[in-house]
Amino acid sequence: MALVKAGVVVLDCAEPEMLAVFYKALLEAEQTHASANRVEIRGADGTRLAFRRDMGAAPPSWPRPEDSFQVHLDFVVADLDEAERRVVGLGGRPLDTRDAAGPFEERGYADPAGHSFTLRRVPPTAPKQG
Incomplete structure (x- = not known):
């Protein structure tokens, strides 16, 4: 049995x-799970996400070029179109x-709180470019 197991990805938000x-x-x-300051979900494929209350939350500033x-x-x-x-x-x-050129066919979005995410047709295998 693994000493450390992957838990849940937590997004801070208001x-x-x-x-x-x-x-x-x-x-x-x-x-x-739901409490006063945290909600957790599990997707049909087992993906686990949690959302934690942060009273000082500010949306990420991407896509400004100076930020990653x-x-x-x-x-x-x-x-991609349906998604x-x-x-x-x-x-x-x-x-x-x-539409990104090449085999990945990806598009970028922000959720209602401003966190970025990507929809893609093929999982990435190459390093980030640019």
């Missing part, structure tokens, strides 16, 4: 209940939706 609603719908997930992502989420989808419609319908916003 309103964890509202952000959990967005990701529950996007990932067709179920809520597994630091952390972002990647989701693999079969149909984009779902994201926008749930309150997400496009950051970079031009």
